[in-house]
Amino acid sequence: MKIHEYQAKALIAQYGIPVPRGKVAYTAAEAGEIAAEIGCKVVIKAQVYAGGRGKAGGIKTGNSPEEAEKAANELIGTRLVTHQTGPEGVPVSKVLVEDASDVARELYLSVLIDRTSRLPVMMSSEAGGMEIEEVAQSHPERIFRSYIDPAIGFQPFQGRKLAYGMNLDGGNIGEATRLMKNLYKLFIDKDCSLAEINPLVVTADEKLLAVDAKLNFDDNALYRHKDIQELQDKEQEEPLEIQARDWGINNYVKMDGDIGCMVNGAGLAMAVNDLIQCCGGRAANFLDIGTLNNTERVVNSFKMFAADPRIKAVLVNIFGGMARVDVIAKGIVEAYQQMDIPFPVVIRLAGTNLEEGQRILVESGISFIDAKDFYDVANKVVKAAKGVTK
Amino acid sequence: MSILVDENTKLLIQGITGSEGSFHAQRCIEYGTKVVAGVTPGKGGSQHLGVPVFNTVEKAMAETGANASLMFVPPAFAADGILEAISASMPLVVCITEGIPVLDMVKVHRYLKGKPTRLIGPNCPGVMSPGKCKAGIMVGEIHLPGSVGVISRSGTLTYDVVSQLTSLGIGQSTCVGIGGDALPGSTFTDILELFEEDQATKAVVLIGEIGGTIEQEAAEFINNKMSKPVVVFIAGSTAPPGKRMGHAGAIITGSGGKASEKIKALSQAGATITPNPAKVGLTTKKVLETL
Numbered sequence: 223m224k225i226h227e228y229q230a231k232a233l234i235a236q237y238g239i240p241v242p243r244g245k246v247a248y249t250a251a252e253a254g255e256i257a258a259e260i261g262c263k264v265v266i267k268a269q270v271y272a273g274g275r276g277k278a279g280g281i282k283t284g285n286s287p288e289e290a291e292k293a294a295n296e297l298i299g300t301r302l303v304t305h306q307t308g309p310e311g312v313p314v315s316k317v318l319v320e321d322a323s324d325v326a327r328e329l330y331l332s333v334l335i336d337r338t339s340r341l342p343v344m345m346s347s348e349a350g351g352m353e354i355e356e357v358a359q360s361h362p363e364r365i366f367r368s369y370i371d372p373a374i375g376f377q378p379f380q381g382r383k384l385a386y387g388m389n390l391d392g393g394n395i396g397e398a399t400r401l402m403k404n405l406y407k408l409f410i411d412k413d414c415s416l417a418e419i420n421p422l423v424v425t426a427d428e429k430l431l432a433v434d435a436k437l438n439f440d441d442n443a444l445y446r447h448k449d450i451q452e453l454q455d456k457e458q459e460e461p462l463e464i465q466a467r468d469w470g471i472n473n474y475v476k477m478d479g480d481i482g483c484m485v486n487g488a489g490l491a492m493a494v495n496d497l498i499q500c501c502g503g504r505a506a507n508f509l510d511i512g513t514l515n516n517t518e519r520v521v522n523s524f525k526m527f528a529a530d531p532r533i534k535a536v537l538v539n540i541f542g543g544m545a546r547v548d549v550i551a552k553g554i555v556e557a558y559q560q561m562d563i564p565f566p567v568v569i570r571l572a573g574t575n576l577e578e579g580q581r582i583l584v585e586s587g588i589s590f591i592d593a594k595d596f597y598d599v600a601n602k603v604v605k606a607a608k609g610v611t612k
Numbered sequence: 613m614s615i616l617v618d619e620n621t622k623l624l625i626q627g628i629t630g631s632e633g634s635f636h637a638q639r640c641i642e643y644g645t646k647v648v649a650g651v652t653p654g655k656g657g658s659q660h661l662g663v664p665v666f667n668t669v670e671k672a673m674a675e676t677g678a679n680a681s682l683m684f685v686p687p688a689f690a691a692d693g694i695l696e697a698i699s700a701s702m703p704l705v706v707c708i709t710e711g712i713p714v715l716d717m718v719k720v721h722r723y724l725k726g727k728p729t730r731l732i733g734p735n736c737p738g739v740m741s742p743g744k745c746k747a748g749i750m751v752g753e754i755h756l757p758g759s760v761g762v763i764s765r766s767g768t769l770t771y772d773v774v775s776q777l778t779s780l781g782i783g784q785s786t787c788v789g790i791g792g793d794a795l796p797g798s799t800f801t802d803i804l805e806l807f808e809e810d811q812a813t814k815a816v817v818l819i820g821e822i823g824g825t826i827e828q829e830a831a832e833f834i835n836n837k838m839s840k841p842v843v844v845f846i847a848g849s850t851a852p853p854g855k856r857m858g859h860a861g862a863i864i865t866g867s868g869g870k871a872s873e874k875i876k877a878l879s880q881a882g883a884t885i886t887p888n889p890a891k892v893g894l895t896t897k898k899v900l901e902t903l
Contacts, residue, residue, distance in 0.1 A: 306854070335718065335794065337794055337824045337825065337826075337861075338825065340721040341718065341722075355866060355867070371722065372715075413713055413714075415714065440713055440715065441856070441860070442711045442712060443713035443714070443715065443716075445687075445688065446713075475852070475855045475857060477850070485768075486768055487767050487858075488857055488859040489764070489765060489768065489770070489819065489847050489858075490766065490767075490769040490772060491857070491858060492769075492821060492822070492851060493766075495850045495851070496847060496871075496887075497888065498850075499850050500887060504850075510858040541768045541772050543737070543749060543750060543751050543767065543768060543771055572771075572772070596772055596889065
């Protein structure tokens with residue numbers, strides 16, 4: 223799960239990490255008032271889940287409350303398109319107005335889980351303010367890493383290694399080490415999957431300041447962090463994905479094609495989307511209905527397709543294991559009874575209770591295209607979407 | 613022969629009295645697996661499905677000689693269950709549970725270091741040696757005893773691949789689901805090592821997916837140490853970056869997580885890649901014909 227920058231900054235501030243003075247504004251007038259309170263040059267930052275805001279014009283400066291108000295007015299109510307969003311962009315409904323810090327140097331600091339060592343790793347670099355992936359490509363020697371043993375936690379020597387790695391001066395070493403220890407504590411306390419301060423700034427008066435902050439959280443651990451769950455901003459998410467979750471379909475991802483897909487199992491669902499592309503089509507979504515054995519989620523999947531004007535044909539590919547094919551078949555029949563199905567549906571069933579499932583489909587008299595295997599279902603749905611058969 | 617589980621496996625089921633544990637314990641028994649014990653704290657001394665239930669893993673092992681554990685403990689308590697099994701020196705732990713917090717698994721991996729336990733999963737379908745032992749939730753009937761090893765991060769995609777193999781008359785030595793989480797207990801490389809040593813395995817099918825770099829690590833092993841042929845499909849070529857595709861571990865965060873990078877590494881290592889998941893069976897057949 224992602225949260226906004228202003229929320230991330232509030233959290234890291236609670237852990238004693240210094241952030242610029244500032245507040246979030248929902249209107250241009252509010253932005254002007256906050257700028258007046260701050261009383262000096264301010265930055266106005268669009269609050270969206272996507273990165274790459276600076277280059278996309280989502281970060282502006284103002285030398286006076288009037289300028290701040292004007293800048294906020296240009297951002298609030300628009301959609302911001304960055305290299306991390308689609309061409310439709312993401313909505314900007316609030317801005318963060320902050321003291322424009324006097325920057326001497328920009329550094330990088332983050333904590334994440336290293337999948338190879340299976341340990342939390344803290345990374346630092348003197349090359350802050352740019353994407354760390356780019357630094358890793360062009361100057362890998364500028365990135366320093368400390369792997370943290372969860373049994374003993376973050377140790378001062380690890381902080382010193384990272385701080386010297388950022389070319390900090392003697393006066394900032396202790397300060398940086400304490401900041402890192404706090405960031406690690408936040409990472410553990412809140413079950414983060416990423417805690418990133420980029421840039422971590424050395425100000426003109428030689429203090430450390432988190433000028434940007436990004437926190438992502440482990441979805442699997444949200445059940446024990448009600449406070450974090452409440453921070454979620456649904457407006458920033460894809461509407462179809464929100465709709466799917468509301469209907470109990472947790473594993474739905476919007477894609478850019480026109481073939482609706484309902485599959486059980488994440489690997490199989492990904493493979494189906496790949497296979498559709500092999501056959502010359504494009505999936506409109508990734509949808510893993512999981513293993514819950516009730517018809518409701520099947521009906522709701524069809525509701526998703528019916529609500530999506532892009533859909534030209536639908537593929538159903540179920541390999542019953544934990545999920546039972548007969549229950550899925552019943553769900554499909556119920557969907558046909560409850561709504562208009564204006565698109566061709568290609569169905570392939572296999573596995574647990576297959577005969578019963580096939581009997582239910584055939585006896586219901588619904589109109590569908592039968593497919594015998596994995597390849598057949600993809601191939602037929604691509605043809606159906608192109609109007610070759612129906 | 614086979615790897616990890618066989619006719620000598622004495623299976624303990626952690627969470628045997630829960631609805632999923634109970635359902636799948638029954639199916640394992642029906643398949644012929646020797647299920648010798650169950651563990652549910654508070655239900656020790658009772659019987660479930662004709663199997664004695666114990667309060668602790670330690671006691672269950674002492675009294676029944678169980679040498680493998682299959683876990684159905686809910687996500688909030690699963691890490692504790694794995695730690696208990698590791699502490700009791702259980703040789704093999706297969707964890708089916710999906711949704712365990714990553715930081716819980718970080719602790720598990722730390723504790724596991726230097727211990728004799730091998731962990732498979734979590735978030736996996738389990739381990740199956742056809743005709744000998746089913747320690748998992750996979751459909752038993754689609755499997756056929758034989759000489760192809762299967763390793764996969766996925767569940768139902770593996771069932772599809774296994775049924776492709778079986779319908780072509782190609783049996784399997786052992787099928788191992790290593791799971792879809794970011795921090796699997798055993799990686800592709802760990803299992804490839806076992807298949808390389810297993811005399812009954814002639815070739816291996818590897819089903820990878822986007823996210824992480826365990827496929828690239830496997831490529832290195834294949835290149836340096838593997839004498840047996842490996843057939844590969846990688847799921848998620850069409851997945852958008854930054855999106856979690858169902859599995860907790862299936863998210864492209866760096867360039868290494870892309871399907872194309874994995875395919876490149878494995879292909880350079882000499883593995884046979886099929887871009888078509890429906891042709892894994894046929895590709896394996898062709899590879900076997902050249903042996």
